[in-house]
Amino acid sequence: MDNPLVETMGLKKYFNTPKGNLHAVDGIDIKIQKGSTLGVVGESGCGKSTLGRAILRLLEPTDGKILFEGKNIVNYSRKEMIEMRKQMQIIFQDPYASLNPRMTVSEIIAEPIKVCKTITNKTEIDNKIFELMETVGLAERFVNTYPHELDGGRRQRIGIARALVLDPKFIVCDEPVSALDVSIQAQILNLMMDLQESRDLTYMFITHDLSVVKHISNEIMVMYMGKCVEKASSDELFSNPLHPYTKALLDAIPVPNLSGRNSKREIIKGEVSNPINPKPGCRFANRCTFAKPECTQYELELQELAPNHLVACTLYN
Amino acid sequence: MTNKLLRIEDLYVEYETDDATMHAVNGLDLEIEEGETLGLVGETGAGKTTAALSVMKLLPEKIGTIKKGRIELDNLDIINAAEADMRSIRGNIVSMIFQDPMTSLNPILTVGDQIYEVLKLHRKDSSNAQLSKRVDEILQLVGIPSDRKNNYPHQFSGGMKQRVVIAIALACEPKLLLADEPTTALDVTIQAQVLEMMKTLKEKLKTSMILITHDMGVVAQTCDRVAIMYAGEVIEIGKVEDIFENKNHHPYTEGLFGSIPDLTKSTRRLSPIQGLMPDPTDLPKGCAFNPRCPKCMDKCKIEKPANAVNGSHTIKCHLFK
Numbered sequence: 001m002d003n004p005l006v007e008t009m010g011l012k013k014y015f016n017t018p019k020g021n022l023h024a025v026d027g028i029d030i031k032i033q034k035g036s037t038l039g040v041v042g043e044s045g046c047g048k049s050t051l052g053r054a055i056l057r058l059l060e061p062t063d064g065k066i067l068f069e070g071k072n073i074v075n076y077s078r079k080e081m082i083e084m085r086k087q088m089q090i091i092f093q094d095p096y097a098s099l100n101p102r103m104t105v106s107e108i109i110a111e112p113i114k115v116c117k118t119i120t121n122k123t124e125i126d127n128k129i130f131e132l133m134e135t136v137g138l139a140e141r142f143v144n145t146y147p148h149e150l151d152g153g154r155r156q157r158i159g160i161a162r163a164l165v166l167d168p169k170f171i172v173c174d175e176p177v178s179a180l181d182v183s184i185q186a187q188i189l190n191l192m193m194d195l196q197e198s199r200d201l202t203y204m205f206i207t208h209d210l211s212v213v214k215h216i217s218n219e220i221m222v223m224y225m226g227k228c229v230e231k232a233s234s235d236e237l238f239s240n241p242l243h244p245y246t247k248a249l250l251d252a253i254p255v256p257n258l259s260g261r262n263s264k265r266e267i268i269k270g271e272v273s274n275p276i277n278p279k280p281g282c283r284f285a286n287r288c289t290f291a292k293p294e295c296t297q298y299e300l301e302l303q304e305l306a307p308n309h310l311v312a313c314t315l316y317n
Numbered sequence: 318m319t320n321k322l323l324r325i326e327d328l329y330v331e332y333e334t335d336d337a338t339m340h341a342v343n344g345l346d347l348e349i350e351e352g353e354t355l356g357l358v359g360e361t362g363a364g365k366t367t368a369a370l371s372v373m374k375l376l377p378e379k380i381g382t383i384k385k386g387r388i389e390l391d392n393l394d395i396i397n398a399a400e401a402d403m404r405s406i407r408g409n410i411v412s413m414i415f416q417d418p419m420t421s422l423n424p425i426l427t428v429g430d431q432i433y434e435v436l437k438l439h440r441k442d443s444s445n446a447q448l449s450k451r452v453d454e455i456l457q458l459v460g461i462p463s464d465r466k467n468n469y470p471h472q473f474s475g476g477m478k479q480r481v482v483i484a485i486a487l488a489c490e491p492k493l494l495l496a497d498e499p500t501t502a503l504d505v506t507i508q509a510q511v512l513e514m515m516k517t518l519k520e521k522l523k524t525s526m527i528l529i530t531h532d533m534g535v536v537a538q539t540c541d542r543v544a545i546m547y548a549g550e551v552i553e554i555g556k557v558e559d560i561f562e563n564k565n566h567h568p569y570t571e572g573l574f575g576s577i578p579d580l581t582k583s584t585r586r587l588s589p590i591q592g593l594m595p596d597p598t599d600l601p602k603g604c605a606f607n608p609r610c611p612k613c614m615d616k617c618k619i620e621k622p623a624n625a626v627n628g629s630h631t632i633k634c635h636l637f638k
Contacts, residue, residue: 184589184593252509254534255580255581258537
């Protein structure tokens with residue numbers, strides 16, 4: 001059942017800085033099957049948000065292809081992209097910064113309709129707004145309130161309603177629950193999973209929280225400095241992590257139980273190095289306990305070690 | 318007396334705003350023994366930071382006031398202490414690490430100067446050379462090469478900045494460290510590094526610590542005892558074993574655990590707590606959790622529950638007697 005909705009091939013996004021090219025996303029190939037969720041994890045600065053934005057062409061990719069339902073959208077004109085965005089939407093990380101403070105809830109949710117002119121009849125628009133507010137669990141009385149009057153959870157529900165209003169097929173979720181308290185986070189995650197089921201949505205779920213990503217994803221991609229270091233199904237990645245970075249990342253999660261409390265954990269040393277004009281080879285090599293001279297001699301390719309389990313590491317050559 | 322380092326009794330803190338009074342802390346009781354790490358857990362607005370600021374006497378002037386209660390730190394009465402005395406207590410006996418390392422350092426002073434400043438204020442009888450030597454020692458203690466003391470905060474990464482903040486807090490070897498979400502702004506791998514370092518330092522310097530966090534994982538890995546706060550009160554407190562292994566819990570604690578996606582099990586749905594935190598200007602009658610509680614009884618809406626004590630484990634709920 002190979003039915004990818006979104007596919008990228010060699011997607012790159014470089015930023016020009018005074019010090020050189022910043023390789024934010026450096027050759028990413030992904031395939032997201034219709035109705036499934038791809039989780040993208042990594043630490044701050046690994047390029048996960050840039051990847052999400054580049055796929056929607058909110059940032060122009062430097063190189064590579066983006067296929068949506070098999071069609072390459074990289075060279076689409078502005079007008080064609082507006083048409084495309086009816087099918088691809090985004091939920092932003094910070095519900096405090098991503099809503100216009102001078103617009104009411106209903107205006108915010110209706111804005112995509114106005115931009116794309118999908119519905120022109122005013123009562124129909126109103127009906128659509130009320131319907132969506134109910135779907136995402138916002139009481140009708142909030143329709144004319146402003147974002148500052150609402151708490152983080154409700155604001156994020158507005159962000160979700162806005163992303164859904166055009167009935168898209170694909171939604172990039174850029175850390176949609178990171179800014180929320182755990183109890184609210186759980187409410188929003190449940191909502192997103194219900195919506196996926198009822199509307200057959202495809203998600204790309206960007207987060208740094210590994211327990212959240214395991215909960216919601218079918219497949220997970222681990223990124224490090226613009227590159228994919230490992231990709232596997234959610235269960236496989238957690239039960240059998242292969243790349244040293246993935247292992248270190250999983251080891252670093254503080255688990256909410258007392259097992260392993262007194263055992264000494266392997267903690268990776270150092271920090272993410274500079275992504276401007278990076279050296280060739282494995283970008284994790286300077287922090288890796290298994291690093292060998294050949295790690296930095298040539299560019300590593302992802303290899304398929306088990307069905308659908310890809311890893312880029314010299315340990316498995 | 319026993320070796321209680323900090324004792325907070327029946328503390329009430331209010332914030333006065335133009336149009337309402339916010340009840341941030343409502344009858345908080347808390348005790349800390351020497352050398353102990355207590356995790357203070359709760360959601361945004363539970364009053365965790367306010368409680369810590371009360372101990373430091375750093376509540377926003379004219380807005381935040383302690384209405385009632387007692388805070389005893391190292392046998393000193395904090396609430397009635399004069400500001401001049403507080404200045405020597407802060408840093409020497411208690412110090413605080415703030416949540417955001419990006420904003421808690423002075424951007425126009427080198428990190429060395431910022432540590433030096435603390436020592437200069439508190440160790441008046443030491444020579445400048447002795448103090449400079451101490452700055453180097455402290456930097457090494459938190460894992461920063463001492464030749465970086467002439468760098469400015471912006472030249473450090475988030476994790477390194479937090480190490481500097483910890484260095485400042487520990488410069489005078491206080492007896493109690495209040496760490497307000499020290500790792501929330503950091504990535505997991507860096508968080509693991511910083512937590513490990515704090516654990517080692519704590520053992521080395523025999524400091525007691527209150528670790529304020531909302532992350533149950535961090536608590537399980539680092540704390541000896543856990544207090545769970547809701548609407549300005551401790552609703553459950555116990556040893557980590559009581560909280561993580563005992564079956565009996567306050568319904569709110571159960572809700573917190575139900576909200577965390579479990580890495581070891583695959584559940585399709587989380588079981589979150591319904592609703593939102595109560596408005597601190599208008600707290601519900603009886604138990605503050607009653608509007609969200611799945612096990613709410615009639616009694617809960619009228620009467621405030623008392624503490625049900627079972628050994629080291631205390632739960633404030635009508636379900637437990």
